[in-house]
Amino acid sequence: MPQTTEDATFRDDDWYAEELVDRHFVRCTFQRVDLTEAVSRGASFTECHFGNVAFNASRHVDSAFTRCAFRRCNLFEAEFVGCKLVGSTFAECDLRPLRVEGGDWSFVALTGADLRGVTLTDVRMRETDLTGADLTGATVTGVDFSGAQLHAARLTRADLRGSDLTALDPTAVERAGAVIDAEQAIVLAQALGFEIR
Template identity: 75%
Template sequence: MTELIEDSSFHNEDWYGEELIDRAYTRCSFRDVDLTEAISRGTVFTECTFGNVRLNASRHVDSAFLRCTFTRCNLFEAEFTGCKLTGSTFHECALRPLRVIGGDWSFVALSGADLRGVTVQGVRMREVDLTGANLTEAVVSDVDLSGAQLHSARFTRCDLRGSDLTALDPTTVELTGAVIAAAQAVVIAQALGLEVR
């Protein structure tokens, strides 16, 4: 039975190591809440706001953060496995090292984010906003980046193998040392107007 919590505010609370199992938070506000090493499983946050929330080393499995806003939150060593974050926004958050395996991060706003060294594998990130984001030495493999906003993003020494790069304009991003597969090289060459035979 899912526990429903709506229109509630949580301020200066200590939820260190808390287990959030099968809960549904709607339009709730979390400010200065300590969720370090917390675990969420099957929990859904809809249109919630997180301000100065510590999510260090937290683990999230099959949970959802739908159209949520994260401002100045700390996600150091946080992990998301099979989670849905569609339409969520991150402002001035500490996001590294972050690990995301599977799930749907479409329409997520990560413009200007410092994502150096993060791991993102097998994730759907359609129309994600990575404008100006720094993904130096990150692993972004088997990721659906179709329709993504990638202008001025840095993919220096980033592992992009298996990802959809059809939205990538090689003239507006930094790709030095990035690792791609042969089929992706063809996509990038075509984006440059080259004819591959």
């Protein structure tokens, strides 16, 4: 039976290497909780607040963090596989080097986030706010960016192959050395007003 915890506050707790399997947290607050090397499988966090939480080297599989707020959290070497983070926000978080594989990160706010060198593969990031985010040298392949806000994002040397770039204004981002495929080149040329014949 899944265990559900509602409206609880966890402060200064040590959850180092904790295994969170089929645990459900609703409107809970986590302050200065140590989740280093923790593993979640099938867990869900709904409308939870994470403040100064250590997610270092934690691994999350098929878990959900929906409409959650992350503030000043450390996600050094954290990994999310097949996770749902729809509607969550990240502010003043250390997100490097983060690894995200699959899952749904639509409507996530990553405004101004430092995402240099992160790996995002096959993730749905529809209407995600990446305004001013730094994706220098990141691997961003097979990502659905439809409707995403990418104004003033830094995509220098990023590998963008296979990603949906229909929402990208090539003139409004830093893009030197970014790698795209032939299909994306057509999309971006059309965005610049070229006719392909």
